[in-house]
Structure formats: structure tokens, C-alpha cells
Amino acid sequence: MMVPRFFVEFVIIFSIFWWPTHGRILTNCEAAKELQKAGIPKTFISNWVCLMRSESGMNTSLMKGPGTSSSFTYGIFQISSLNNKYCIRGRKGGVCNKKCEDFLNDDISDDIICASKIEKAEGFKYWKGWLNKCKSKPLPDVANCKRRRRRDTINSDIIL
Ligand SMILES: *[C@@H]1O[C@H](CO)[C@@H](O)[C@H](O)[C@H]1NC(C)=O
DSSP, X not given: OOOOHHHHHHHHHHHHHHHHHHXXXXXXXXXHHHHHHTTOOHHHHHHHXXXXXXXXXXXXXXXXXXXXXXXXXXXXXXXXXXXXXXEETTBOOTTTTEEGGGGGSSOOHXXXXXXXXXHHXXXXXXXXXXXXXXXXXXXXXXXXXXXXXXXXXXXXXXXX
8 A cells, every 4th residue: 555655754754853852761871971971070970870760760851840849850860940049940040051941852961061060069969869779879880881882781771
């Protein structure tokens, strides 16, 4: 059976626009690569990867709320809008000078910059997920992500 061409085009175009807003689930190695690209020191990368997995399940578009004082939490690091401290809902602002919603797309480079600022100011203890699942616990092994990428991706996912 012939599928009408316009239908095929529609599906392709629809997918392109639908996919980014739906977010992505990163593997540990993909997250580690992004962190490394952003200049996060090697010794802390497994802590960050653990934190991201425990906070958002690596879902780049996760938004949760409302929580304390009608705050929401955004993106792979679950950065909070509480007191407009790090970002503001609907307009740029806070320490990171960001609109919170900007943390929901699948480009996580801006999320990493803001999360680093939070970590510098408050430490990893800002994140409940880190306190509960990462602090003094075995961390994911992302040291071998570059070599034999596929197998190591699977291995590090099993570890968590
Ligand atoms: C990621 O989070 C968004 C927002 O909560 C949700 O709609 C989406 O289904 C999640 N993606 C996956 C693959 O779980």
C-alpha cells in the first residue's frame, strides 16, 4: 500500500518539533560527556552523574511541583524556583539569570552552569537526591566511558 507523501512529511516534521519538548533520557556516559565538556573537574563527575540520576532519572525535561511556597523544580538537575533564588518562572533572573523553563530543553549546558553555581554556594547537599542516594554511597563508574562506549554505558547503568 502506498503511504501518501504528505503523510510521511507530516510525520517527519511533527517528530522534529515534538521530540525536543518531550525531553531526553541521558545515559550515565552521555551525562558524563556533557559535564566534562562543560569543564567539571574529573574527580566530581561521578558525583554529578549520581546526582542527576537520583534527582531526575536523567530526564532533561522533568518538571515537578508545586512544592514549598508554590515552587517548582526544573530539568535534569531539578533546579528550584524557590524564592526566585537561582531562576525565575517566566522571566530571566536569580543568581543564574535564567528563566526556569529554560532548564527543560535537552541542551543541558546552561543547566550545568547553573548547577555549578548552586554547588559552589551550597554544596551538593542542596540536592535531596544526592543526600539520599549518593553521599557516602558507591558512585557510578564513568571512567571508561570513552573506550568501548556501548558496553561501558550498559555497565554503568547497571551499577546504579
Ligand atoms: C520526562 O519528563 C516529562 C515531564 O515530566 C514527561 O512528560 C516525560 O514523559 C518524561 N520522559 C520520560 C521518557 O519518562
